[in-house]
Amino acid sequence: MAGNPSGFNPDRILAHKFPETTSTYTERDVALYALGIGACGREAVDADELKYVYNENGQEYIEVLPTFAALFIHKTMGTGLNLPGLSYDPKLLLHGQQYIELYKPLPSRGYLDNKISLAGLHDKGKAAILEIETKSYDKRSGQLLCMNRTTLFLRGAGGFSSSSHPYSYTNYPKNQGSAGKIPKTQPFMVFEDCTRPSQALVYRLSGDYNPLHSDPIVAKIAGFSKPILHGLCTLGFAVRAVIKCVCKGDSSKVKCISGKFLLHVYPGEILVTEMWLEGSRVLYQTKVKERNRAVLSGYVDLHHVASSL
Ligand SMILES: CCCCCCCCCCCCC/C=C/C(=O)SCCNC(=O)CCNC(=O)[C@H](O)C(C)(C)COP(=O)(O)OP(=O)(O)OC[C@H]1O[C@@H](n2cnc3c(N)ncnc32)[C@H](O)[C@@H]1OP(=O)(O)O
Secondary structure (H helix, E strand, C coil): CCCCCCCCCHHHHHHCCCCCEEEEECHHHHHHHHHHCCCCCCCCCCCCCHHHCCCHHHCCCCCCCHHHHHHHHHHHHCCCCCCCCCCCCHHHEEEEEEEEEECCCCCCCEEEEEEEEEEEEEECCCEEEEEEEEEEEECCCCCEEEEEEEEEEEECCCCCCCCCCCCEEECCCCCCCCCCCCCCCCCCEEEEEECCCCHHHHHHHHCCCCHHHCCHHHHHHCCCCCCCCCHHHHHHHHHHHHHHHCCCCCHHHEEEEEEEECCCCCCCCEEEEEEEEECCEEEEEEEECCCCEEEEEEEEEECCCCCCC
């Protein structure tokens, strides 16, 4: 397919070969991330969560929350999303969805190789959707630790193909990462948590320095009354709720995570996560209490579910 006047050229985007990147992190990064997604935010010595921020009871290594895996894509992003053939306004970029598969527990210090590829590209008319896959390998053992699929919603960048046959490319199974239908029944568990007014300012220190989350002027240009919370921070809150309520604090039960960002969250708002159990899948929906609006929905697949639940 040829390009178009806006400079958006799907063939060039698809042909792009992403360079491999490396990520390194220490226990300090792991603890800072956990604080950034609200761990121990309600109680400093939270029995389920102290292990993510402190070597509790002399434990040798602090534990890594499974959503930490989503940070490895920041090395992919670098200072911006600059692909040949991709024309968009970075100020209008929103995080649309995140899908994470975990194959091994994440070590508390890491040195990783990331292999990146394009997993999808879609023309939605008012927006273009780009899906980037990142596979992260332990540099020493060569073992695959996790896979992330990041969906970016590029407002204003659509309309690069015919509206009667909009461009759509996907290279992974259709059902993988779909949001999951939220049941109409009463949730099995509900967990309420407060984000802090400074939540995005703390979360950004884990590597996403997009000014949309810190700069009032940039936030206004992007269409928000003030800086908004990072989607991955909201996802971190929701998956922590699942680990607390369904996994009884055992994060090693988490196998796979899917989340679709439905609406922005302002730092300081209260998040209410509702959960439904369907076999070993936890369907969840997170709402902002103040506005009674759903902001995130998806599922967490577990290795096994305690028989007492
Ligand atoms: C160089 C290498 C690059 C690598 C890249 C990796 C980078 C990784 C970095 C990740 C971080 C990126 C930066 C982070 C930014 C943020 O965190 S932003 C904050 C979090 N996100 C949000 O707050 C967004 C919340 N959601 C919304 O506001 C809305 O859902 C929306 C996205 C604006 C869409 O709403 P709307 O315009 O009303 O869309 P619709 O009319 O309902 O639907 C149009 C089509 O789009 C599909 N769609 C809708 N929502 C989403 C979504 N969230 N994700 C994906 N697709 C979506 C929808 O299905 C429609 O399609 P069709 O059904 O086919 O018509």
